[in-house]
Amino acid sequence: MRHFLCLLLSVVCSFGFASNKVLQVGLFSKQEPSEILIKPEIGSYTVLGNGLQILELKKGQAIRIKSENGLVAVSTLDKAIGTYAEVRLERKTWGSTMVIERVNQGHKAHEYHDDFVITPKGSKLKIVNHVYIEHYVSGVVESEAGSREPKEYYKVQAVICRTYALNNRMKHAAEGFQLCDQVHCQVYHNKSRHNPDILKATQETIGIVIVDSDINLVTAAFHSNCGGHTCNSEDVWSGALSYLRAREDDNCLEEPHSYWRKSTTTGEWMAYLKRRFNYPIHDEEARQVALNYCPDQRYHRLNDSVAWVDFKTVRKDWGLRSAYFNIEQVADSVILEGRGYGHGVGLCQEGAMNMAKRGTSYSDILHFYYAGIHLVNLSVIEFFRSE
Numbered sequence: 001m002r003h004f005l006c007l008l009l010s011v012v013c014s015f016g017f018a019s020n021k022v023l024q025v026g027l028f029s030k031q032e033p034s035e036i037l038i039k040p041e042i043g044s045y046t047v048l049g050n051g052l053q054i055l056e057l058k059k060g061q062a063i064r065i066k067s068e069n070g071l072v073a074v075s076t077l078d079k080a081i082g083t084y085a086e087v088r089l090e091r092k093t094w095g096s097t098m099v100i101e102r103v104n105q106g107h108k109a110h111e112y113h114d115d116f117v118i119t120p121k122g123s124k125l126k127i128v129n130h131v132y133i134e135h136y137v138s139g140v141v142e143s144e145a146g147s148r149e150p151k152e153y154y155k156v157q158a159v160i161c162r163t164y165a166l167n168n169r170m171k172h173a174a175e176g177f178q179l180c181d182q183v184h185c186q187v188y189h190n191k192s193r194h195n196p197d198i199l200k201a202t203q204e205t206i207g208i209v210i211v212d213s214d215i216n217l218v219t220a221a222f223h224s225n226c227g228g229h230t231c232n233s234e235d236v237w238s239g240a241l242s243y244l245r246a247r248e249d250d251n252c253l254e255e256p257h258s259y260w261r262k263s264t265t266t267g268e269w270m271a272y273l274k275r276r277f278n279y280p281i282h283d284e285e286a287r288q289v290a291l292n293y294c295p296d297q298r299y300h301r302l303n304d305s306v307a308w309v310d311f312k313t314v315r316k317d318w319g320l321r322s323a324y325f326n327i328e329q330v331a332d333s334v335i336l337e338g339r340g341y342g343h344g345v346g347l348c349q350e351g352a353m354n355m356a357k358r359g360t361s362y363s364d365i366l367h368f369y370y371a372g373i374h375l376v377n378l379s380v381i382e383f384f385r386s387e
């Protein structure tokens with residue numbers, strides 16, 4: 001199969017990139033501003049009001065855009081220009097960027113690539129960035145992975161990010177854009193700017209996405225640290241996915257998020273089990289299991305035979321870092337000795353970072369955490385769909 005895809009890849013690549021390379025991302029979607037100040041940082045822009053050109057904007061110039069009586073008011077720093085139902089900012093040259101400052105929200109500046117469409121939303125502004133997918137990917141990788149990782153790890157994140165973006169383009173359809181800029185979708189707070197390796201990693205994996213054996217884009221789940229053993233998707237969520245399979249992982253055992261501890265009193269722990277799971281706390285054998293539990297591998301429930309104590313529920317109720325822990329009674333206390341951080345499904349980020357540091361390729365890292373997947377150029381998928 002992989003050989004076939006590689007062949008196809010080389011054929012399809014010669015056609016060049018097809019459509020769908022531009023994403024529509026809702027900016028400041030957590031708290032939309034009512035007024036912004038915008039200025040080109042790289043290149044220049046054409047400003048259109050209701051589809052007609054109203055001015056050109058070069059580096060060093062700025063305009064104010066404000067929500068006003070259900071319209072968008074545009075002004076330069078000293079005079080009003082007009083009010084419109086829709087304002088568009090179109091870049092004149094490839095690579096142009098715009099800085100957006102939110103007036104009344106601390107003026108923190110955010111810089112983004114490509115085009116923008118601004119419309120009123122109540123007393124606020126809806127700002128949608130029409131961004132080339134690879135510009136978006138590098139921005140997300142920097143927002144989510146920071147600027148201190150090896151390049152091969154950024155490639156891993158770039159492929160995951162691109163796959164997610166293309167797989168979730170309908171998520172905000174009702175709001176008039178495709179993805180938000182918050183953790184709900186993927187964090188996108190700026191163009192990538194602090195580490196040139198992020199741009200290189202994006203370029204070196206350009207167009208590459210993860211698909212399953214039916215050439216469908218995968219749900220590329222990831223978490224911070226698996227604690228030594230990842231989970232099946234159905235152990236945590238409802239559906240079983242062929243590529244989200246549990247596996248051992250010894251790449252993440254000496255990290256800040258490898259271990260955690262939580263202690264409580266024996267009385268409180270027992271009362272909780274009784275209340276939440278109707279656990280038979282007066283049965284001596286069951287009681288001993290609930291006070292001293294050291295499994296030799298990762299399980300998702302405490303002794304099925306007596307009561308259904310689901311660790312995912314325990315994690316949520318106690319605010320634990322993971323659902324993977326031992327239980328030990330010490331005097332009058334119960335100590336939960338935990339491993340890992342996060343849901344445990346899919347790719348373990350700290351494990352993947354260590355593999356990248358040791359020289360494992362991004363492709364081998366992705367195949368290690370996602371079972372039976374293929375890495376293909378997204379043109380291949382479009383080719384299949386158009387058949």
Ligand SMILES: [Zn+2]
Pocket residue numbers: 171172179180181182184185186
């Ligand atoms: Zn979202």
Ligand SMILES: [Zn+2]
Pocket residue numbers: 225226227228229249250251252348350351
């Ligand atoms: Zn791990």
